Amino acid sequence: MTSRIEVGKKILSANDELAIQIKSKLDESHVFGINIMASPGAGKTTFILKTLEALKGRLNFGVVEGDIASSIDSDKAKAAGIPAIQINTGGECHLDAVMLGGALNSMDLTALDLLIVENVGNLVCPINFKIGTHKNVLIASIPEGDDKPYKYPGAYRGVEVLIISKIDLLPYVPFDMEYFRKGVEILNPGLITFVISAKSGEGMDLWADWLCDTVSSWKESRM
Amino acid sequence: MHELAVSQSILKIALDNAEKAQAKHIKSINLEIGYLASLFDDSINFYWDIISEGTIAQGASLVINRIPVEMRCFDCGKTYSLEDDSFDCPDCGSIRIQVIRGEEMRVESIDVE
Numbered sequence: 421m422t423s424r425i426e427v428g429k430k431i432l433s434a435n436d437e438l439a440i441q442i443k444s445k446l447d448e449s450h451v452f453g454i455n456i457m458a459s460p461g462a463g464k465t466t467f468i469l470k471t472l473e474a475l476k477g478r479l480n481f482g483v484v485e486g487d488i489a490s491s492i493d494s495d496k497a498k499a500a501g502i503p504a505i506q507i508n509t510g511g512e513c514h515l516d517a518v519m520l521g522g523a524l525n526s527m528d529l530t531a532l533d534l535l536i537v538e539n540v541g542n543l544v545c546p547i548n549f550k551i552g553t554h555k556n557v558l559i560a561s562i563p564e565g566d567d568k569p570y571k572y573p574g575a576y577r578g579v580e581v582l583i584i585s586k587i588d589l590l591p592y593v594p595f596d597m598e599y600f601r602k603g604v605e606i607l608n609p610g611l612i613t614f615v616i617s618a619k620s621g622e623g624m625d626l627w628a629d630w631l632c633d634t635v636s637s638w639k640e641s642r643m
Numbered sequence: 644m645h646e647l648a649v650s651q652s653i654l655k656i657a658l659d660n661a662e663k664a665q666a667k668h669i670k671s672i673n674l675e676i677g678y679l680a681s682l683f684d685d686s687i688n689f690y691w692d693i694i695s696e697g698t699i700a701q702g703a704s705l706v707i708n709r710i711p712v713e714m715r716c717f718d719c720g721k722t723y724s725l726e727d728d729s730f731d732c733p734d735c736g737s738i739r740i741q742v743i744r745g746e747e748m749r750v751e752s753i754d755v756e
């Protein structure tokens with residue numbers, strides 16, 4: 421005889437619960453975590469390195485790099501003198517709470533104010549897997565095109581900050597900023613947005629100041 | 644590729660619930676998945692056959708109830724579903740919009756014997 425069992429559970433609830441534990445761990449260590457997501461080639465690593473350059477002397481930070489393979493990104497961070505851990509997902513297209521939890525075990529959180537996690541380059545999956553960071557940041561680079569909010573609406577829903585990057589390329593590629601920002605506004609009204617070029621440095625100081633202020637006021641509120 | 648992780652989570656939830664009810668076999672698993680969740684039926688089914696093998700969920704069918712994206716206009720109250728290239732309100736053109744459905748990723752129920 422067949423019978424029905426009502427479940428009513430989120431598919432990724434186990435990951436969500438682990439993400440809550442990671443957030444508590446970061447909270448207890450007074451470390452503010454941000455999760456940087458973007459498509460491959462959007463310039464995540466360069467953006468992070470330039471951000472940390474701008475924050476030098478103001479905050480103590482560490483980086484977790486997520487990639488399917490290689491340690492290219494964490495090597496770049498270490499070469500810049502930044503404590504970095506590489507997670508190789510071995511094929512998985514996203515970081516999840518289990519992977520980040522494991523990486524954090526080998527990081528001295530007490531020495532940090534800010535933890536930047538670079539997720540695997542992908543606009544589809546990472547957004548579904550919470551990792552316990554305090555803010556989710558999406559980078560949209562100009563050469564990807566102005567239709568991305570319409571093609572990947574999920575990615576624009578679950579973030580608290582948007583970085584429009586490679587703005588120096590705007591004169592060279594077709595990109596209708598009004599159309600792009602309309603899609604974003606509908607999906608995520610009032611989303612905090614910074615327009616930057618990591619290459620020329622345009623807009624980076626505003627973003628770095630905002631991040632520094634956000635981390636400082638978060639830490640003060642926890643005193 | 645994240646369908647693998649998703650399939651594994653579905654299997655774990657189904658097995659936990661079936662075990663609690665002391666069921667011998669899971670016949671079907673009823674899912675609610677919104678279009679904004681970016682999950683593909685074929686990929687979930689592909690992994691499902693592999694990972695459910697040898698468990699009491701082997702051969703169970705995944706019944707996926709696809710939830711379309713539903714939007715509501717703050718200005719005129721119109722509700723509408725998401726179109727490909729334009730998200731603004733089809734009636735008044737407003738961009739003050741709320742997404743009210745379409746992000747679901749839930750195991751609703753399982754049918755067991």
